[in-house]
Amino acid sequence: MTNETVAALIERSNRLGADARNTNYAGGNTSAKGSEIDPVTGQPVELLWVKGSGGDLGTLSEKGLAVLRLDRLRALVDVYPGVEREDEMVAAFDYTLHGKGGAAPSIDTAMHGLVDAAHVDHLHPDSGIAFATAADGERLTAEAFGGKVVWVPWRRPGFQLGLDIAGIKAQNPDAIGCILGGHGITAWGDTSEEAERNSLWIIETAQRYLDEHGRPDPFGAPLDGYGALPxxxxxxxxxxxxxxxxxxxxxxxxxxxxxxxxxxxxxxxxxxxxxxxxxxxxxxxxxxxxxxxxxxxxxxxxxxxxxxxxxxxxxxxxxxxxxxxxxxxxxxxxxxxxxxxxxxxxxxxxxxxxxxxxxxxxxxxxxxxxxxxxxxxxxxxxxxxxxxxxxxxxxxxxxxxxxxxxxxxRMPKPKSHATRIALVTGAASGIGKAIATRLAAEGACVVIADLDLEKAQAAAAELGTTDVAIGVQVNVTDAAQIDAAIQETVLAFGGLDIVINNAGLSLSKPLLETTEQDWDLQHDVMAKGSFLVSKAAARVLIEQQLGGDIVYIASKNSVFAGPNNIAYSATKADQAHQVRLLAVELGEHGVKVNGINPDGVVRGSGIFASGWGANRAKTYGIDEQDLGKFYAQRTILKREVLPDHVANAVIVLTGPELSHTTGLHVPVDAGVAAAFLR
The missing domain is CATH 3.40.225.10 (Class II aldolase/adducin N-terminal domain)
Structure with a gap:
């Protein structure tokens, strides 16, 4: 159960951290002092609750607080070896923790524990740092704030800075806070409300002074030719x-x-x-x-x-x-x-x-x-x-x-695809969505490209914030739309590392029923579409000089002569040969190009749901609902292929283990002997 002191501290911290005028993300820290019953002695013990190392005020929760015994923390003053060895004091904080201690204490813990005030805020407001970095900041602090805010010369954060601020407060009983030279502000109060009020007063007073006394052109006159482009x-x-x-x-x-x-x-x-x-x-x-x-x-x-x-x-x-x-x-x-x-x-x-x-x-x-x-x-x-x-x-x-x-x-080891940026076409459903999901889970930034913008954005939202994934609309038969999608990708995440040519559709028809329009549609989306996407992406990959991966989601039908799908299988064969051609051409730039040949992926597939499944079931004389089982039974392993199995292959091909593999086609078909590569 959270006590009232801690609850008030968290509420104050969240309010202060929610406003960028008060502090930057993960910047600053807040604290409160109070008492709890020591479960060992049964007696009250004075404690300090302070935001721990690496936390963010705007999202701070109780688990993000370090909890220390004040008597032990203040006793460190007597063993402090001096500024040349003050880094040792951070390790000493561990011996002052109460119970399990909560989060790791930050370097600013001394500031909060040694200042004689029940509540302390240390923040990094732009207005306050403007005073802190002004050449005559000490004079300006006195002029803007009077005796209510005191100047503290620059000192690296640490135990000595905590002693400095404690001394400043003791020497200036009317002060509500200080400007830390080159750094930020610190404010205090007897109550949580008073500390917050004092912090905001310093920030607002600093901004008001800047507004009233600042010159209108602090960066100088406009520089000819350097204005913003349209x-x-x-x-x-x-x-x-x-x-x-x-x-x-x-x-x-x-x-x-x-x-x-x-x-x-x-x-x-x-x-x-x-x-x-x-x-x-x-x-x-x-x-x-x-x-x-x-x-x-x-x-x-x-x-x-x-x-x-x-x-x-x-x-x-x-x-x-x-x-x-x-x-x-x-x-x-x-x-x-x-x-x-x-x-x-x-x-x-x-x-x-x-x-x-x-x-x-x-x-x-x-x-x-x-x-x-x-x-x-x-x-x-x-x-x-x-x-x-x-x-x-x-x-x-x-x-x-x-x-x-x-x-x-101490930071955790990065995931296999950390720092990598992936563009997946046809990614709002089925195989593409499974690939995008798995790439994001392995640390990649993902752009979900799909003909349906609303579905693309919804799929991206399922993966997390826009720091993880975005959805874009693209018709892969249109070079201008592809270029626009690539532009959105590089502006969102800085560049591009992985391209998954997955967009596709299928028409299951025998030769004599396949029209010229059927043929052109299949080839425009998959053969031409993959070509256009790879071409646009290659420009980015080559210029970055960071290598990269292009993966074609082809099909076992690229090598297997199945019935009644001349247009689909021919275009998949086209894709399969693009893999070989581009592997040779792009290899000198460190770009690997590989393919994946799945068998029929029924569950979750947009292609199968749009009529292909019904046509294939009719071809084989079975009920559509049994199509997945039918495909499984004709394989060596007797297993149905799912979108996640294709995603697994993508992760391996684009991961660190296969850094020397290019021009490869990986079957993901549970074993179809007729589709063995030879």
């Missing part, structure tokens, strides 16, 4: 550049991307001061841990051609990597973790927008949101002063902090 042109250029930029961001390790052309980004990139400010990087630790110390900025006008932009981006990437290596070597010590990668996580393109990257779509999206926070911070700081982030040396101490490294090492 909507359609902007998104088309973004899609054209996305494969190149993803390849740049994935030089050291594969990344998923996110694109935004938010007005704030376009405004920043259109102003004269954006090169200077971008080079200064971000300041708040929460920001640059997700965005790297600085972005990569394309230094060309908005109207530059795609070809010019691609060539320059590649030059800038080389320079960025060299600059980052120099940054690492300038501050690394023998104890520093190895360099984690020298590629940018944020790429800015004037007139177009911002590309951000991470280990999955959510991480990439959040990185972009953090850089948007940084732009807002720069706007505020430059409007009332000069933006002055913490030094590169201090940034390095946080980016390559042993505690951050330990957190990274």
């Amino acid at each position: 909507d359609a042109e902007r998104r088309a250029k973004a899609a054209a550049l996305a494969p190149t930029i993803r390849g740049i961001a994935s030089h050291d390790r594969p990344m998923v991307g996110h694109f935004t052309d938010a007005p704030e980004v376009l405004e920043f990139l259109a102003a004269a001061e954006h090169p200077r400010l971008a080079a200064l990087g971000t300041s708040c630790p929460d920001h640059f841990l997700r965005t790297k110390v600085k972005p990569m900025l394309l230094d060309l006008p908005a109207g530059s051609s795609v070809e010019e932009s691609i060539a320059r981006l590649k030059e800038l990437h080389d320079a960025y990597r060299e600059d980052y290596r120099s940054y690492y070597e300038a501050y690394a010590t023998p104890e520093s973790p190895a360099m984690r990668g020298a590629d940018p996580l944020i790429v800015l393109v004037p007139g177009v927008g911002m590309f951000s990257y991470g280990k999955d779509k959510q991480t990439a999206r959040v990185a972009g949101e953090f850089y948007l926070n940084a732009i807002n911070v720069m706007r505020g700081a430059e409007s009332i002063s000069t933006y002055a982030p913490i030094s590169d040396e201090e940034k390095f101490r946080i980016e390559y902090w042993s505690l951050e490294e330990a957190k990274l090492q």
Whole structure:
């Protein structure tokens, strides 16, 4: 049962975290002090409940709280070895936990436990960080807040910062909080309501000061030629550049991307001061841990051609990597973790927008949101002063902090298809839906492409949020629609790695009843459609230089001469040979092309439900409901083939185990001797 103190803390945290003006995703922490009965002694014990490491205020629940004994936590002051060894205090927190302790304590635990207030909030509002990163932030803090908010000079988060803030509060009894230089804000109160009220007052007062005293052009005058391109042109250029930029961001390790052309980004990139400010990087630790110390900025006008932009981006990437290596070597010590990668996580393109990257779509999206926070911070700081982030040396101490490294090492092993982006055609039902579902379960981002947009979007929603899957409409016989689907894919997830040519239909007719229109329809959807999809996708795969997979869902009928399906079987044979041809042609780019030959997949199949099943049952002289059993009995294993069995084959072909396999056709037919490959 949740006590009243904890319930109030969670409600306050959720309210504060739900508003991006108060703090960023997973940023900041909140706490409450109170008492409970110790089950060992039967006596009251004073406790601290504080948001644990890695949690998010907006979605915080009781299980996300660390629970510590205040007497033991405060006793750590007496054994604190000093700022040079304060990292040891994080491990010491484990000896102060109450009961099972809840979530792992964060580095900010000392701030909450040592400050003499029942309720403490530490937040990262853009308005507050604008003061924290202003060159004369201490003076501006006194001017804007009077004695109610006190300036605390920059100090890396940790035990000493907790002591600093506790001392500031003791010396300033009328203060309700402080501005932490280069970092954020901290507020406190005797009740949960008072702490929340004080936090919001600081945030709102800071914003009001910026609104009333800030100059109207903090980023400088408009820069000729750097304004936003028209909507359609902007998104088309973004899609054209996305494969190149993803390849740049994935030089050291594969990344998923996110694109935004938010007005704030376009405004920043259109102003004269954006090169200077971008080079200064971000300041708040929460920001640059997700965005790297600085972005990569394309230094060309908005109207530059795609070809010019691609060539320059590649030059800038080389320079960025060299600059980052120099940054690492300038501050690394023998104890520093190895360099984690020298590629940018944020790429800015004037007139177009911002590309951000991470280990999955959510991480990439959040990185972009953090850089948007940084732009807002720069706007505020430059409007009332000069933006002055913490030094590169201090940034390095946080980016390559042993505690951050330990957190990274504790992360679970990624799934087999993590960082991979898949486009599956005909994926709103049947085999395609099973493939999409399995790919998402293995960590891939999935684009469900289908003739029926409503069904595609519904199927995508079943897989989770738009960070996992999206649905798009595409008629695979139409090259323009395919190009549009590819554009949506690269703008949603940054690029493309896996293409599943699954869209299809079937007409079961003997030769003399098969019309020219029947023949053309079958070949347009499957032979021509697969060709068009593969061609459009190959452009992206080649430009990314990350390899990739194209898989054709062909059929045992591509090699088996079954009765009354001349058009269907012939087009499946066409698909089967496309596999061989493209495997040879695309191999030099690291792209594997393979095929899967299922037997009749009856259950869940859109093809069988649309009349093919009835026609095949009539051909074999059986009831349609018995068709699956009939197919099973003619196989060697006497097993019915289901959509999930085809999905299994896709996972193996596109997974790490078959990294050296291309041009292969995998039978998924429970054993049909007549369809053996030879």
